Amino acid sequence: MKSKTSESSKTIHTDSVLPADANSLNGLFGGELLARMDRVASIAAAKHSEEVVVTASVNNVSFGEPVPVGSILTIEAKVSRAFNSSMEVFIDVWKQDKMNPKKVKVNEAIYTFVALNNKGKPVKVPQIIPETELEKKRYDGALRRRQLSLVLAGKLEAKDATELRALFD
Template identity: 65%
Template sequence: MRAKTPNESLAVLTDLVLPGETNYLDNLFGGELLARMDRACSIAARRHSRRIVVTASVNHVAFNKTVPVGSVVTIEAKVSRAFNSSMEIYVDVWIEDRQSGEKTKVNEGIYTFVAVDETGKPIKIAQVNPETDLEKERYEGALRRKQLSLILAGKLNPNEATELKALFN
């Protein structure tokens, strides 16, 4: 299995925020945005693995800015790192100014997906070969984030989290 670049897994979804998808302040519901982000991440994970994929966890979501009704929203998802059967997908959310066309980053998230066979059993997938500085930064951070998640879940002894320990030494 050859390693793939993050761009080979890129998923971009662009959509309009409609009034029925907003709260009383006319901003996009957080849950609606999470669903859109999950779909984009699912496409990226599927493109990377060429397998059935399932959401394993939502590791981080930052709602940094509101998304007003009428906004054009673009969601960009890329696999930042692949492990044995799991993949970390980093997703960025942008809105476009209706007048100038200028894009502003409003949200981001980190999801974990697992590639499975037709019976739901996890299967091995190709690794990721980061190219840009941002891809390399996200790739390196993915192992630390995975180790932290495993520690919090009680599946890894903190003394074995070498990447995390290196941050403090």
């Protein structure tokens, strides 16, 4: 199976924040952002694997700044690393004010997707070739984050999380 670049999975979505998307402080509701990121990231994972994908875990989300109603929101997702059937997808989010076109980074998130075959079973996906410095950094950290996610999900014994143990040895 031929490896693919991280860049080839890049998926970008730009949309407005409308009143129906808001919390009681007139900012974007966190759950709405989680759903938008899930959609964009799942497209990046599907592009990479060329299979149907499901969200296996949301490993990290940090809401850096509120996003007021009326903002323009840009969500960019790329597969940072692929394992066997699973893929880590990094998501970066920026807001723009219509009056001030400068983009401000508001959010980062890391989701994991699993590719499934037509029987609903996990299926092998291509490996990732990271190219830029940022892609290489995210690729290198992905194994550690995978082990942490599996430990938290109760699917890996902490003693077998070699990358995590290495942090403390």
